[in-house]
Amino acid sequence: MTAVSFDYGQRHNSELVAAKRIAETASVNHRIIDIDIAQLGGSSLTDHSMIVPDGDTDKFPNKKRDEIDNDAIPNTYVPARNTIFLSYALAVAEVTDANHIVIGVSSVDYSGYPDCRPEYIEAFEHMANLATKAGVTGHRLSIQTPLQKLSKAQTIELGLSLGVDYGQTISCYRADVNGLACGVCDSCALRRQGFAQAGVTDPTHYQAG
Amino acid sequence: MTAVSFDYGQRHNSELVAAKRIAETASVNHRIIDIDIAQLGGSSLTDHSMIVPDGDTDKFPNKKRDEIDNDAIPNTYVPARNTIFLSYALAVAEVTDANHIVIGVSSVDYSGYPDCRPEYIEAFEHMANLATKAGVTGHRLSIQTPLQKLSKAQTIELGLSLGVDYGQTISCYRADVNGLACGVCDSCALRRQGFAQAGVTDPTHYQAG
Numbered sequence: 001m002t003a004v005s006f007d008y009g010q011r012h013n014s015e016l017v018a019a020k021r022i023a024e025t026a027s028v029n030h031r032i033i034d035i036d037i038a039q040l041g042g043s044s045l046t047d048h049s050m051i052v053p054d055g056d057t058d059k060f061p062n063k064k065r066d067e068i069d070n071d072a073i074p075n076t077y078v079p080a081r082n083t084i085f086l087s088y089a090l091a092v093a094e095v096t097d098a099n100h101i102v103i104g105v106s107s108v109d110y111s112g113y114p115d116c117r118p119e120y121i122e123a124f125e126h127m128a129n130l131a132t133k134a135g136v137t138g139h140r141l142s143i144q145t146p147l148q149k150l151s152k153a154q155t156i157e158l159g160l161s162l163g164v165d166y167g168q169t170i171s172c173y174r175a176d177v178n179g180l181a182c183g184v185c186d187s188c189a190l191r192r193q194g195f196a197q198a199g200v201t202d203p204t205h206y207q208a209g
Numbered sequence: 210m211t212a213v214s215f216d217y218g219q220r221h222n223s224e225l226v227a228a229k230r231i232a233e234t235a236s237v238n239h240r241i242i243d244i245d246i247a248q249l250g251g252s253s254l255t256d257h258s259m260i261v262p263d264g265d266t267d268k269f270p271n272k273k274r275d276e277i278d279n280d281a282i283p284n285t286y287v288p289a290r291n292t293i294f295l296s297y298a299l300a301v302a303e304v305t306d307a308n309h310i311v312i313g314v315s316s317v318d319y320s321g322y323p324d325c326r327p328e329y330i331e332a333f334e335h336m337a338n339l340a341t342k343a344g345v346t347g348h349r350l351s352i353q354t355p356l357q358k359l360s361k362a363q364t365i366e367l368g369l370s371l372g373v374d375y376g377q378t379i380s381c382y383r384a385d386v387n388g389l390a391c392g393v394c395d396s397c398a399l400r401r402q403g404f405a406q407a408g409v410t411d412p413t414h415y416q417a418g
Contacts, residue, residue, distance in 0.1 A: 036243055040300045080300035083340045087296040091249045091289035115340045123336035130329040131292045 002096055003030045004089055008081070009038030014179035018170045025168070033088050040079060082115035086124055086143070093141060094132050101128075102144040108151045121145055152194025160200065167203035180207040211305055212239045213298055217290070218247030223388035227379045234377070242297050249288060291324035295333055295352070302350060303341050310337075311353040317360045330354055361403025369409065376412035389416040 005019040016032055023030035082105065089101045105116040114120065125143040132141070147155050159166065171191045172181035181188050183206040195202035214228040225241055232239035291314065298310045314325040323329060334352040341350070356364050368375065380400045381390035390397050392415040404411035 033248070034245055037297075037300060039242070040297075040304050079303040080296055080340060083299055083336070084293070084296045087289055087293040088246075088249075090292055091246060094288040095249050117339065120336065120339040123332070123339050127292070127329065127332035127336045130326065130332050131289060131324045 001028055002092060002098070003028045004092055005030065005032045006085055006088070007032055007034045008078070008084075009036065014172075014175040014177075015170055017179060018168060022168055031092065033092075035084060035088065037078060037081065037084060080115070082113075082120075083124070086128075090128050090132065090141070099140070100142050100144050102146065104147050105145055106147045106150060106152075106155065108149060108154075118145070118148055121148070151197070152190055153197035156194050156198045156200060165203070166195075167205065170204070176207055180205050182207055210237055211301060211307070212237045213301055214239065214241045215294055215297070216241055216243050217287070217293075218245065223381075223384040223386075224379055226388060227377060231377055240301065242301075244293060244297065246287060246290065246293060289324070291322075291329075292333070295337075299337050299341065299350070308349070309351050309353050311355065313356045314354055315356045315359060315361075315364065317358060317363075327354070327357055330357070360406070361399050362406035365403050365407045365409060374412070375404075376414065379413070385416055389414050391416055 003019070003023045005016050007013065007016055020030055020032070082103070086101065086103065089103070092098070093101055103121075105121065107117050121143050125141070128141055128143070147158075150158060156166065170179060170181055171187045172183075173185040173187045174182040176182075181191075181204050183192070183204075188204075188206075191204065192202060195204075212228070212232045214225050216222065216225055229239055229241070291312070295310065295312065298312070301307070302310055312330075314330065316325050316327060330352050334350070337350055337352070356367075359367060365375065379388060379390055380396045381392075382394040382396045383391040385391075390400075390413050392401070392413075397413075397415075400413065401411060404413075
């Protein structure tokens, strides 16, 4: 098994520090792949001239995917990000003879990202099986999305049942250099709401103030 | 219009020099995107400890795609390369509001690469339209493959009819630092055969000897 993280010029690179620490704790081989998608622009996560907005979890609390219009796609959307991530994961899978790629997308707390939808993942899986040696030899590769149908609250409950120490994880788009979460960006807002809904104390390390 | 080239640690980076020169001649905006797929290994094109084989155009002269088995995939195959290329192109298309991505794959002089097949390109196009903002707004993106059904000879004839100076282009996997082609690798062999079959003098600059 290989855990793969991406250094893509994101503001929140404290997630890479956290991923490395967690992989070490779990004794899992961990690769950080450097990819320069910041040069492409178009997202507040990689373009430091853009502002990462505060979260507003009431914005589309129960909105269905087909009700989401273009205006609802937040500026934290990075063009083709999951497609680029999955393409590299596909290369790693091919080189390491892996049968499965696991990605943590969710379409329940849907926040306007088109590349988190189940139909997108299915289309990627289909393409992946035509793209590689696997497609020629008949060896199948699957894309697994264990969090696809889980709310943030359910994800937190699943993690706790598996022994995840959420004090070691981070979701913040604007974490500081010490890895402390801002508590107010979209990602922090959804995470906080998840802990509240699960009725679990939030062990996230937040910035003071 | 934006021309996109990839610096992926390939031995034959003289193709980047040639691409830059050609884009300048044609007054087309040109981006070279740095992607580190060499770190993934698995191909003689990026792993300098592997040997790029000499070409053998008799190997599968008329072989159909479904007759190609795993053994026929050459070691110049780079895992998931076209998928990674197209994923970045998808990001560029989204950021620049482009409606089309054009890629020069061919499945006629098929040399064992699964990610050159029409069914792969169709699957990528389908996935791309679910991956991006386009997929949400209904704006369609197409993947164009003008060389898909052309033999190398036909490709050369098409290029000549459009005024391409083939003395400025290079296909070699093992070009030297001066951009001179080896003349014997798989890519050179197919290119030479194309000029011969088209009955056109080959203007490629080859290494002496």
